[in-house]
Amino acid sequence: MEGLEDERRLSLGLAIVIDSGRKMKRKRKEVFRASEIVNGVSEGKILSLLETREMMLKKENKRKEANNNGEDGKGLHLIHLLLVSATSLDENKIESAVENLKELYQDVSLNGDSVQRVAAYFADGLAARLLTRRSPFHEMIMKEPTPEDEFLAYIELYKVSPYYQFAHFTANQAIMEAFEREEKDNNRALHVIDLDIAYGFQWPSLMQSLSDKATTGNRVSLLITGFGRTLEHLEETKARLVSFAKTFRNLNFEFEGKLRSCSGLRSITKKKNETVVVNSVFYLNSLHNFTHISETLKSIHILNPSIVVLVEQEGGRSPRTFLSRFMEFLHYYAAMFDSLDDFLPLDNPQRLQIEKNHLGKEIKRLMDLDDDESNSPKYERMETWKGRFENHGFSGMNLSSKSIIQAKLLLKISSHYCPIQFGGENGGFCAFEREEGNAISLAWQDKCLITASAWECAGGRR
Numbered sequence: 001m002e003g004l005e006d007e008r009r010l011s012l013g014l015a016i017v018i019d020s021g022r023k024m025k026r027k028r029k030e031v032f033r034a035s036e037i038v039n040g041v042s043e044g045k046i047l048s049l050l051e052t053r054e055m056m057l058k059k060e061n062k063r064k065e066a067n068n069n070g071e072d073g074k075g076l077h078l079i080h081l082l083l084v085s086a087t088s089l090d091e092n093k094i095e096s097a098v099e100n101l102k103e104l105y106q107d108v109s110l111n112g113d114s115v116q117r118v119a120a121y122f123a124d125g126l127a128a129r130l131l132t133r134r135s136p137f138h139e140m141i142m143k144e145p146t147p148e149d150e151f152l153a154y155i156e157l158y159k160v161s162p163y164y165q166f167a168h169f170t171a172n173q174a175i176m177e178a179f180e181r182e183e184k185d186n187n188r189a190l191h192v193i194d195l196d197i198a199y200g201f202q203w204p205s206l207m208q209s210l211s212d213k214a215t216t217g218n219r220v221s222l223l224i225t226g227f228g229r230t231l232e233h234l235e236e237t238k239a240r241l242v243s244f245a246k247t248f249r250n251l252n253f254e255f256e257g258k259l260r261s262c263s264g265l266r267s268i269t270k271k272k273n274e275t276v277v278v279n280s281v282f283y284l285n286s287l288h289n290f291t292h293i294s295e296t297l298k299s300i301h302i303l304n305p306s307i308v309v310l311v312e313q314e315g316g317r318s319p320r321t322f323l324s325r326f327m328e329f330l331h332y333y334a335a336m337f338d339s340l341d342d343f344l345p346l347d348n349p350q351r352l353q354i355e356k357n358h359l360g361k362e363i364k365r366l367m368d369l370d371d372d373e374s375n376s377p378k379y380e381r382m383e384t385w386k387g388r389f390e391n392h393g394f395s396g397m398n399l400s401s402k403s404i405i406q407a408k409l410l411l412k413i414s415s416h417y418c419p420i421q422f423g424g425e426n427g428g429f430c431a432f433e434r435e436e437g438n439a440i441s442l443a444w445q446d447k448c449l450i451t452a453s454a455w456e457c458a459g460g461r462r
Helices: 002-010 022-031 043-058 071-090 094-107 114-129 136-141 147-160 162-181 203-213 231-245 290-303 322-340 349-367 382-391 401-413
Strands: 189-194 220-228 251-259 275-281 307-313 394-397 429-434 439-444 447-457
Touching (some): 147 162, 162 307, 162 439, 162 447, 290 382, 307 382
Parallel strands (some): 189 275
């Protein structure tokens, strides 16, 4: 029972203890800087909103699985409340936002249907925007999971959903084919430059593919230059990959970790005749600022790689305001939460772990938006990336039939493949080609989630 209480308190990072004692009263005065008004709204209304949120958390263990009868109407009402709250915040109508968020907190649930669950995390993101970043309550709402919990949530999502596997396997297929095209001249040496190494989960399958091509007397060399946010993270990823690589006696493996920086790509040196590939999976979208994206693409072009693999979250339009970005993210993550219902029951602890420590974290980070449009995170359309790459001297490469076959096989293996193409009515994941074979996308029902594409320097390698 004690563990359950801990999980409730951690579930959205809003551990507000409703205490009428002097200590809590002093803390409240500190939060609101001894003022009775917060952005034009009384302190009492803000605290009432936070208390409603806490009450929702305390009721979680009493909730039973929602009856599906009438749930569609309830879901539409929750979406309406979210949009009204976001619009009110955008127009600085704080009192209206507080009232609608309070009503939201009365109906959302971390163990309800997919709309109730995703609405809970978006409500938290909006509630955090009501508070100054110096507020302890803001810190509690936006509190991130521990690195250990975040890692475990990532593993669970990787296992149950084709989301990350599609991205990694499609990218690796393109990389392998680039290596094979140059096999006569590359000394059987492959150099992968990974712009965001993350946990390194993409690379074991590539090691396996390279090992399958090698023999004891004709070994293959793999060098991964991986960029990460911290030295500790890079060391952990290196240890993980080195340990796995030792299982292949015909593979020479090296790993070089580098901290992410604007000048990092320019410091990379290439060996003679090796096949150089640049891997950009869920990285460029994270840069937010077009200037940084442009500098990165220029640096990649100077490297003159054999191939650049791009995998990014797919946006439905090019949002330029807070409200349009909010609607875009809501549509995207509603599809992600809905897809989890196809894999995990409502009472599954892995589902709560994935949503709380991975997807929920992403939602709240995206809600902590910069009001400056040029520095705000957004998911771009494939057509936008196409224009950017072409403007920086790249041309699209055709992805082989093996890539689409592999993607569809992945979905069949996970028993969630629907053969109907995008645009048709279906009940699960589907993979389809785009850009005349230069891109492959993964969609959940009618929502395109991620797109993989391949690029080379225009005019061929210099």
